[in-house]
Amino acid sequence: MSTxxxxxxxxxxxxxxxxxxxxxxDDEAVALGAVARAFFEAEVVPHFERFDEQKYxxxxxxxxxxxxxxxxxxxxxxxxxxxxxxxxxxVVLSEQARAGDTGFGNMVHSGVVAPLLATxxxxxQRRRWLPGMATGDIIGAVAMSEPGAGSxxxxxxxxxxxxxxxxxxxxxxxxxxxxxxxxxVVVVAxxxxxxxxxxxxxxxxETADAPGFRRGRTLDKLGRHASDTxxxxxxxxxxxxxxxxxxxxxxxxxxxxxxxxxxxxxxxxAAAAMERALEETxxxxxxxxxxxxxxxxxxxxxxxxxxxATIVRASRVFVDDCIERFVDGTLEPATASMAKWWLxxxxxxxxxxxxxxxxxxxxxxEYLISRLYxxxxxxxxxxGANEVLKDHISRSL
Numbered sequence: 183m184s185t186x187x188x189x190x191x192x193x194x195x196x197x198x199x200x201x202x203x204x205x206x207x208d209d210e211a212v213a214l215g216a217v218a219r220a221f222f223e224a225e226v227v228p229h230f231e232r233f234d235e236q237k238y239x240x241x242x243x244x245x246x247x248x249x250x251x252x253x254x255x256x257x258x259x260x261x262x263x264x265x266x267x268x269x270x271x272x273v274v275l276s277e278q279a280r281a282g283d284t285g286f287g288n289m290v291h292s293g294v295v296a297p298l299l300a301t302x303x304x305x306x307q308r309r310r311w312l313p314g315m316a317t318g319d320i321i322g323a324v325a326m327s328e329p330g331a332g333s334x335x336x337x338x339x340x341x342x343x344x345x346x347x348x349x350x351x352x353x354x355x356x357x358x359x360x361x362x363x364x365x366x367v368v369v370v371a372x373x374x375x376x377x378x379x380x381x382x383x384x385x386x387x388e389t390a391d392a393p394g395f396r397r398g399r400t401l402d403k404l405g406r407h408a409s410d411t412x413x414x415x416x417x418x419x420x421x422x423x424x425x426x427x428x429x430x431x432x433x434x435x436x437x438x439x440x441x442x443x444x445x446x447x448x449x450x451x452a453a454a455a456m457e458r459a460l461e462e463t464x465x466x467x468x469x470x471x472x473x474x475x476x477x478x479x480x481x482x483x484x485x486x487x488x489x490x491a492t493i494v495r496a497s498r499v500f501v502d503d504c505i506e507r508f509v510d511g512t513l514e515p516a517t518a519s520m521a522k523w524w525l526x527x528x529x530x531x532x533x534x535x536x537x538x539x540x541x542x543x544x545x546x547x548e549y550l551i552s553r554l555y556x557x558x559x560x561x562x563x564x565x566g567a568n569e570v571l572k573d574h575i576s577r578s579l
Contacts, residue, residue: 285408
């Protein structure tokens with residue numbers, strides 16, 4: 183986003199992006215977007231290669247983001263957050279996606295964990311963890327997926343048994359974003375296996391010096407190489423009963439209530455990444471010479487870009503409407519699922535077609551389009567596989 187009318191491509195007032203500033207983007211959100219844009223360009227983009235190789239983003243990046251107010255924007259100010267709305271987190275996440283970054287784990291940290299604690303945590307829990315999450319001193323994660331249970335949380339096997347004033351956790355988790363470096367992880371576990379869906383609870387574990395807690399591999403992924411994604415193991419790990427988030431047995435209910443936010447977060451990043459892919463491709467085709475002129479001079483190329491621009495614009499209009507509705511409390515779960523599956527599918531399709539216009543150069547990792555292409559693929563899987571979401575949508579018809 184931009185603070186003036188002479189915006190870059192993809193911003194309000196330009197041909198390849200939105201026709202006008204969306205209603206959810208007030209002056210404060212626009213200004214925050216400008217700060218976020220400068221931050222990612224200065225602190226993250228120059229270090230892409232190093233972050234990819236080490237499979238995580240430096241803690242210093244988290245601290246700098248916290249100092250600029252780029253994390254936990256929606257968390258009330260009394261708990262150390264920005265005191266804003268989802269729109270403020272959305273604009274930060276958009277600028278991160280536009281920069282081509284998927285390593286900085288703020289999507290889970292601010293988009294999932296912080297709102298979960300702010301909404302369902304006790305005052306003591308909020309004061310204990312949220313200020314540190316806003317500054318980057320505490321990195322948050324949520325441990326849901328297991329080797330034998332991905333989108334089907336009812337089939338998790340991780341147990342948490344109440345013993346006096348403690349819960350004792352046993353089990354394992356995989357595909358955990360921020361897992362290798364998280365300081366706080368909300369563990370989804372069965373506290374009453376006989377109760378089925380009503381026997382799942384959420385427990386917040388402080389990972390530092392926690393006996394029995396072990397981090398496994400930092401997973402080697404197809405893309406998103408700088409994103410810290412790990413296996414976690416729990417062997418008789420004790421968690422104070424006071425770290426139960428929400429009521430015992432309501433874990434699945436809480437997660438279900440928060441799913442529209444998570445899916446909208448993913449849709450927001452998909453829209454911004456598509457816009458950047460189109461911007462890069464338009465610029466490339468106008469400068470790349472082939473057969474006696476720029477690629478853009480070829481009718482097929484222009485028609486392809488016209489179609490892609492239409493898809494990108496329609497995706498932006500949809501996600502802007504969803505953001506506005508989420509902020510005013512009227513976004514239905516089915517619509518959030520529609521946004522997640524449709525925009526991530528579009529993201530994969532658009533980046534694939536954009537890469538094709540780069541020819542052989544598009545397959546080179548030194549080109550941003552290559553990163554945008556490979557990083558898009560996971561978007562259709564996490565946050566609920568798109569096939570699962572379509573089934574959920576069908577039940578609302």
